[in-house]
Amino acid sequence: MEDILKKLNSDQREAVIHTAGPAIILAGAGSGKTRVLVHKVLYLIHEKRVQPQNILMVTFSNKAAGEMKERIKSLLASTNNDTSNNPTVATFHSLCARILRKSGTAIGIPHNFVIYDKADQLDTIKDCYEKLELSIKDIRPKAALDAISSAKNQMISEEQYLKYAKGYIQERVAKIYPLYQNLLAERNALDFDDLLNKTITLFRDSPKTLEYYQELFHYVLVDEYQDTNISQYRLTKYLAGKHNNICIVGDFSQSIYSFRGADYKNLEKFKTDFPTAKVYKLSQNYRSTQIILDAAHAIISNNNSHPVLKLWTDNKQGEEISIYEAENEHKEAEYIVKMINNATKNNSDFSLSDVAVLYRMNAQSRTLEEVLLHFGIPYKLVGGVRFYDRREVKDVLSYLSYLSNQQDATALKRIQKLGKRRFSDFEFYRQEFNEANYSETKETLTIIDEVLKRSSYLERYDPEDSEDRTRLENIKELRSVAIEFPNLIQFLENVALVEQEYMPDGQKEIDDKNAITLMTMHAAKGLEFKMVFIVGLEEGVFPHAQSLFDFSDLEEERRLCYVGVTRAKEHLYLTYAKQRVIFGQRNAATPSRFIFELPTEVLEYNNVDTTLLNKEYW
DNA sequence: GCGCCATGAGGTACG
DNA sequence: CTCATGGCGC
Numbered sequence: 001m002e003d004i005l006k007k008l009n010s011d012q013r014e015a016v017i018h019t020a021g022p023a024i025i026l027a028g029a030g031s032g033k034t035r036v037l038v039h040k041v042l043y044l045i046h047e048k049r050v051q052p053q054n055i056l057m058v059t060f061s062n063k064a065a066g067e068m069k070e071r072i073k074s075l076l077a078s079t080n081n082d083t084s085n086n087p088t089v090a091t092f093h094s095l096c097a098r099i100l101r102k103s104g105t106a107i108g109i110p111h112n113f114v115i116y117d118k119a120d121q122l123d124t125i126k127d128c129y130e131k132l133e134l135s136i137k138d139i140r141p142k143a144a145l146d147a148i149s150s151a152k153n154q155m156i157s158e159e160q161y162l163k164y165a166k167g168y169i170q171e172r173v174a175k176i177y178p179l180y181q182n183l184l185a186e187r188n189a190l191d192f193d194d195l196l197n198k199t200i201t202l203f204r205d206s207p208k209t210l211e212y213y214q215e216l217f218h219y220v221l222v223d224e225y226q227d228t229n230i231s232q233y234r235l236t237k238y239l240a241g242k243h244n245n246i247c248i249v250g251d252f253s254q255s256i257y258s259f260r261g262a263d264y265k266n267l268e269k270f271k272t273d274f275p276t277a278k279v280y281k282l283s284q285n286y287r288s289t290q291i292i293l294d295a296a297h298a299i300i301s302n303n304n305s306h307p308v309l310k311l312w313t314d315n316k317q318g319e320e321i322s323i324y325e326a327e328n329e330h331k332e333a334e335y336i337v338k339m340i341n342n343a344t345k346n347n348s349d350f351s352l353s354d355v356a357v358l359y360r361m362n363a364q365s366r367t368l369e370e371v372l373l374h375f376g377i378p379y380k381l382v383g384g385v386r387f388y389d390r391r392e393v394k395d396v397l398s399y400l401s402y403l404s405n406q407q408d409a410t411a412l413k414r415i416q417k418l419g420k421r422r423f424s425d426f427e428f429y430r431q432e433f434n435e436a437n438y439s440e441t442k443e444t445l446t447i448i449d450e451v452l453k454r455s456s457y458l459e460r461y462d463p464e465d466s467e468d469r470t471r472l473e474n475i476k477e478l479r480s481v482a483i484e485f486p487n488l489i490q491f492l493e494n495v496a497l498v499e500q501e502y503m504p505d506g507q508k509e510i511d512d513k514n515a516i517t518l519m520t521m522h523a524a525k526g527l528e529f530k531m532v533f534i535v536g537l538e539e540g541v542f543p544h545a546q547s548l549f550d551f552s553d554l555e556e557e558r559r560l561c562y563v564g565v566t567r568a569k570e571h572l573y574l575t576y577a578k579q580r581v582i583f584g585q586r587n588a589a590t591p592s593r594f595i596f597e598l599p600t601e602v603l604e605y606n607n608v609d610t611t612l613l614n615k616e617y618w
Numbered sequence: 619g620c621g622c623c624a625t626g627a628g629g630t631a632c633g
Numbered sequence: 634c635t636c637a638t639g640g641c642g643c
Contacts (some may be wrong), residue, residue, distance in 0.1 A: 093633040361628095
């Protein structure tokens with residue numbers, strides 16, 4: 001253990017060995033916070049003799065949870081610890097799903113509840129429209145769903161919403177919301193927001209249950225605390241309410257999810273609930289050059305609403321940040337190609353996987369893809385349609401979901417739409433399924449195959465057709481997931497909670513090592529690359545047009561810019577175009593204000609008409 | 619039950 | 634401009 005602590009810097013070490021009572025770790029970008037969290041878990045087990053099952057670590061994404069689990073496991077193994085017992089590492093949603101599955105009956109939630117995703121939610125909303133005789137032309141179901149989800153994110157109940165509702169849309173939503181909740185309850189379904197909120201209800205109404213979990217988790221660690229919403233904030237408060245051993249990690253400057261209810265102020269509010277909380281700061285950066293850190297700091301210092309950590313590094317000063325002005329979005333993409341070629345040509349330890357191109361919105365990827373394709377640079381695109389959102393996958397899942405929970409009218413409706421004949425054949429199977437209790441006796445894979453056979457579902461698709469062939473392959477892929485989860489309910493829970501990234505046709509063959517990455521800056525959070533391009537630095541693109549007139553929205557855009565810049569380890573390129581086509585319209589653009597916020601001494605201008613960069617000019 | 623056309627909307631996105 | 638959705642006709 002001694003050896004392990006030696007590998008940490010003094011700030012990290014102090015944060016790790018604080019184990020009793022509440023702690024806040026303010027961890028800057030690239031400051032080794034995952035390292036600290038993982039070591040803290042190890043320290044608890046190894047030094048403080050805490051049983052692994054009494055430790056809970058909460059993250060936001062499955063990916064983060066997976067990485068954390070892996071690192072803890074290998075660290076435990078390397079220190080000769082028993083690895084048969086592992087701490088709970090979960091996302092808020094998977095944790096809540098597990099708690100509700102086990103203990104939800106205390107508030108009337110049956111064990112076999114299903115989890116509704118966006119599509120299921122929308123179908124349910126549409127059923128509400130039918131009952132209320134509302135027209136989708138009145139307000140769009142998507143808008144209604146967004147409003148409901150946003151209310152739930154703020155923990156506004158359907159009863160409270162009546163008073164809260166103001167204006168045309170919300171007044172309508174006030175009618176839809178309670179009905180929507182009724183339909184979900186009828187269908188034994190919870191949406192993602194409910195997973196959190198119902199768990200809070202459970203803790204509130206069943207002190208016994210609360211005590212059980214408080215007793216189970218002596219130590220609670222929460223990552224990315226700046227991105228918690230009210231529900232998540234309350235949950236952590238409940239969970240740590242007895243032992244008070246809670247450690248939260250976050251960074252104000254990297255809060256980029258307020259549009260989905262996150263509130264970085266939770267990072268401060270924490271102190272009022274846990275007044276004895278000790279604050280640790282990790283400000284040594286191990287990722288970037290000093291120049292990149294200086295640039296990032298110059299930008300984020302324009303935010304006044306939250307504290308900012310000033311990062312420093314032992315890494316070299318590094319090269320200047322390049323600013324490039326392009327005529328239009330095509331030339332911008334061509335410049336990137338040129339720079340990538342320059343970098344990789346004479347440098348054997350520089351591979352395409354070291355490069356990322358980051359943008360504000362997905363629509364920007366198209367031009368980039370076209371040009372990269374044209375010049376033969378392989379790329380992988382992050383984002384797009386999710387595997388479990390694909391029609392064929394949802395269809396099969398609906399059959400299974402309905403078998404597992406026959407209150408699920410949403411799934412029922414979906415499979416009915418797949419054909420009368422198909423449905424009546426399936427119904428025979430369902431009766432068999434119920435009578436012989438297949439959910440207990442048969443494995444998921446068998447059930448899938450039987451459903452496919454009995455419903456003749458696969459006959460919808462023509463193996464000669466390339467698009468259909470992809471669909472058939474996706475169903476095969478689903479079958480292979482089923483092998484991992486022989487229990488049907490567990491299988492369904494896993495597919496609902498674990499969003500599998502879907503690789504479009506042409507991308508499966510791409511060798512990751514030899515491809516650059518295209519993604520939004522949101523998707524890039526937590527990642528790092530030797531060479532980073534941030535493109536479209538124009539007013540209206542970044543910062544985005546819809547944030548230009550709101551002070552706090554602008555600050556969020558700035559944090560996003562900070563996140564983008566701090567992804568770069570060595571080389572950072574910022575580009576903007578004088579003209580850009582958006583929605584088929586060619587518009588003149590002005591350089592982003594974020595460029596003006598950079599100190600000129602860290603910049604290198606390429607092809608830039610510096611009169612454009614004279615603020616007075618605008 | 620499927621395919622075609624009109625219509626409309628178009629930020630970012632974890633589970 | 635492009636994509637998703639919904640209505641309608643066959």
